[in-house]
Amino acid sequence: MYIRIKNCNNIDLGIVSLDKDVLNIKYAINGTGKSTISKAISKSVSDRVNGTNEIKDLLPFKLLGTDIMPEVSGCEDICSIKVFNEDYINDFTYQPDELLKGSFDILIRDDNFDNGVSEIETLVSKIKSYFLGNHEIESLINDLDELSKCLGKPTKTGLHKSSAISKSLGSGNIVENIPAGLESYKDFIQSDSNVKWVKWQIEGQGFLETSDNCPYCIHDVSDRKEDIKKVSQTYDSGTIQSLNKLLTVFDSLNVYFSPSTQTTIAEITGCIDGYTDDHVDFIIEVRDQVDRFNEKLKRLREIGFATLKDDVEIVEKLREYKVNISLYTHLNSELTRDKVAVINDEIDTLIESGGILKGKIQKHKRYIENLVAKHNDAINNFLRNAGYKYSVSLMEDANGVHKLKLLHSDLIDKEVSRAQNVLSYGEKNAFALVLFMFDAVKSSPDLVILDDPISSFDKNKKYAIIEMLFKHGRPFSGKTVLLLSHDFEPIVDMLYHHTDRFVKPSTAFLRNDNGELMEERIEKSDVRTFYEINNDNIGSARCLISKLVYLRRNYEILNSKGCGYQLVSSILHRNYPPTIKNEGTEREMIQEEIEEAVAEVRKVISDFDYQEAMDLVSSDDDIISLYVSSDSGYEKLHLYRVLSEREGAVATATVVMKFINQAFHIENDYIYQLNPEKYQTVPQYIIDECNAYVQSISLPS
Template identity: 40%
Template sequence: MVDYQIKIENCNSIDCADILIKKGSLNIKYGPNGLGKSTIARAIVSQARNDGSLELLAPFKGRGKAGAGQPKVSGIDGIASALVFDEGYVNQFAFQQDEVVKNSFDIFIKTAEYEKTMLEIEALFAGIKKAFSDNVEIEQTTKDLKELRDAFGKTNADGSIAKSSKLLKAYGSGNKIENIPEVLKPFESFIKSQDPSKWIGWQIKGNEFLKLGDTCPYCSTALPDGPQKDIPLAVAKEYDANAIAHLNTLKAVIERLGKYFSPKGQENLEKITKAKLELTAPEKSFLSGLKTDIEALIAMLEGLRTISFYSLRDVDEIADKIRLLKIDLGMTEKLDSVETRKVTEPINAQLEELIKQVGALKGSINKHKAKIKKAIEENQDSINSFLKSAGYKYSVVIIPEPDSYKMKLLHKDLAGHIDSASKHLSYGEKNAFALVLFMHQVLSDNPDIIVLDDPISSFDKNKKFAILHELFRGKASLRDRTTLMLTHDIEPAIDVIKSKASAFQGASPSATFLSSKGGIVTEVQIKPDEIHTFAKICTEILSAPGDTLIKSIYLRRYFEIMDNVGLAYNLLASLFKKRANPTVQSATESRDMTGSEKSQAVAEIKKHIAEFDYDALVNTVSDDNAMKAKFFATEVGYEKIQLFRIIRGKHEDDVISKFINESYHIENEYVMQLNPHKFEGVPEYVVDECSRLLKTA
């Protein structure tokens, strides 16, 4: 298996970075903030996807300058797809309105095996589907039937059609397009035009101008006296533009559907649509029955058109269900015509063929249901097991939807699932959920590389391990996949390659430490035996040759870590405060150290630093030039900032001062650390700022 030796050039603040990624392994890259870890991730992903986004990483210092180096990534041949977990993934992908994660069906259920089985099942429905596709008119016919059905509107409690329906508004008072009142005969060509509602609307709007004078507001000729002056008003009295629009639309639909009505049905419908007067009770009853028949035929056609695994997955007796789908025009007599049978008989014939194969169909559907059930249970159990072990009160459940499946969020204190999960989950809970859901998407999408950009640093230790365990040890995990984890948190490296290494052997993990200097990013492998307590690191440095003052810095730290803050500790603290006469400082006292106490303290220190001489070292720390020389002589960032603290006390920037102080004391130290002589953990900008001040002082 060939690993990836990746070179990244001219990307944001990175001039050059050489990164080794072991293929099929978990690659942890640990380093301080501000190093460019996210840039490394973006560069690799941009190159892998080849989507043109790499050029967006061009450094500002080179933009617009001739000959400036362009962003470049090499060494990733064979990586053509990537999936990235970062803050954007959490915000854009997970926690939709009605499901925990967008496209949960595609992620958890729709595997290659699922699709293969679906094709096999759909093949059994091919005859019915073909019967629909062979009849080009059936789609328009169904659409017209639906439009006519909708025109009936809602029925009253007694089953009659409501007066507010489009149908009764159009025909309830008679067809006044076919039966024009005598007084309006002069307007017949307009009333019987292709779209009479527009003319009627225009005509009615103009009536308000009749009262302005004796001139016609439409043609500007003189209006005659007598009854004829009221003729234009008769249009508004006899016609309603909306009703006429409904009538015109329904007329076209009924004409298209005419051949599908039974002979008697056609006869009755023609009487109704051409009636002069208000419809009679029997005519309205006929329309109610027609609506029922239309709804029944639509339901039967749609049931057959959409027949699928989903429509039959919850059916116990599939044969009985299929027989019920057969279109029986004897039960919808108003639509029983020669033309309707031309549509339904080929479909029914294919349905009979399907019934002959019902044994195979039932077997395929039940087998498929069993596989889906197993996939659902495995995914639910995996996620819920993680949530429980990490101390979350949430769980998930995958439930069937009309044509898919969706994952819903539950809480132990709430009945039913939670809508809008994003409103209820905390920041940490969102991240934890998103990480586990991301893992399942990886299994679904199968990318060439997985990038985890600082995924777990915000969690407490127990949750960090629970997430790592789920990602790389769970039944459905990222083992054997090329994974790049970028983090400023050392705990993943500690867990994966040292304290819990046996648990992660299957992921073939490796960890490296990233550092940056002058735009050049390098990495050093972190071996299990290089992760120590800081107390052990201090003793290793103290036992090796080195500068006495710098050793004194590590010894003070050692005493603090070991909670040995007696005379020796106070003597070293006094040294760094440049006190010629050392003091004893504690919660209960503040006084000068006696000569006897000083001798006792020196003797204890000499057990660790044989050449220690307090008075000589006080002279050194009081000499800024000597201290600056020591600052610029050491290459270890940790030592530089400790020396800076002795020289200047604090930085002019409060943020940098806070960083320096936290590295001086132990409040924020991890129990396990890396030796600063080999692994440069101090950000370059902090060292640069300290150097700048000392150079200008």
């Protein structure tokens, strides 16, 4: 497909090709508009699918205030997209207890996982359905939880003093048994709003000292002040509230208690002087049975793969779920027996299909174990190949959920906590890219865009990432992927060196000429050493200066800096007579050395004439004429450099000179690269600076 981009940031108009089901590498120098391409495509798809208007954010500044809007067409077949860029990295969340947020959902939970769980859940569905949506059972579990809280945690001496039962019944039930002298308050103390009344009564006591009259009825209460004060001395809202809660829970659970237990509970809750030691023993016994019975119900409610996966003997495990009501004497009521009978019948039915259940559980366990091993190996192989000392492990927590943990070989217990604080910027990027890979594979978008994903890594790590993503059989192999990069190494590795390891990518060079975006295909034959490129260009260059520049580069590559090299350097630097520079010294070449140098150069450039070369570099007009007629940015740099070193030349921009100096030194080149005569690898802003300089010296003064 061909995607047409118009009026988006620095792209006035451009067409980007995209081959389906392969990796599309777009190699471009910085400033070409790689991120704009990524944003234009992703925002266009989002606008069409979600009905938004995000594409407007890409409107160039020069078009603000006009009716012109950004346009993207040609990607109508793309309905889903996943983009790795700086936004993805910045939004990446590291967790205190796991390396990657949502690692279980991304790395483990997939359709196969859900289907496996579903098959197991189908077999245990009858038992679970007895609990799910059963309001009575849910209320029973909640009431049992509440009763356990009211009775408090066990202590060596019996009942905890802070428990609801200790606070409300430790000194007797003073709601049911109203102390002498307070009988007249019975209706209030035993009302449903007794807690509010006690609060109100206590708060109102502050007015008793203001007057002998009641603050409400204005009757004289001077002889009753002691009785009024006795209410707050006897009652407090917290105690009554605890008692009310306790009595409500006991009342809700009464039908589940055996008759004798109901009687004893009524005796304890209605005692005048507080419970006895025998009562305490009884309460502890009830609490123990309540907790055990409640735990049984909760386990049955949660029965499934997570609770059965660690047991080899599934049938024996299922029998443990059955409830022996004879062991719960305090809960041995007719209603409890009826409910237990239903539960036990369902468990017996499940036991009959225990072999099938066991098989499905074991199959699902093997699937998870294989998935964990596969992901651990994939990530750790990448980390090892990239030279990181870190490793990862998908570890299962107490809830049966796998979380990706970060490990380090230098730690005794291996696990690294708070990865956010210890990982470097590059390491964070690497882990973010790992997550993105699995995330994108799981969501299976129509298009994956990688916006300069490897720019922050060294050569070894770059290859480790490319191999992790695109090697035969790896996650992105066979997917439609757009890789935007200013790194040439992926093209060299995948198109030239390791064609047996990777599916052949669709590769192109992007150039941006003052807003016009163009792409040129890159084939394997275009990936060459710079020595080969130099030899070709020496023979094909139209300009003698360019021929000499490429020859000089070959001398540098071969570290051959004899007379030929010295003569060519002198010509390009306009040194006449020619000189020999060596370890900080400089002297003029003698005639024999000049003749030797000319002969050496003619072995490569057969029609080379030294005087003709010097006449050419000495003529500003001739060089300017060559510059203006040249279509090659790299050739323009050759000519610009000669002009910039002429006598009396005004100093040029330091940024431009830095770029030129880098472009003219072999140590800044890749071993393999594209021919700069064919591919415009020189940034447009550099050419613009050169154009301005040449124009300034060619105008009449």
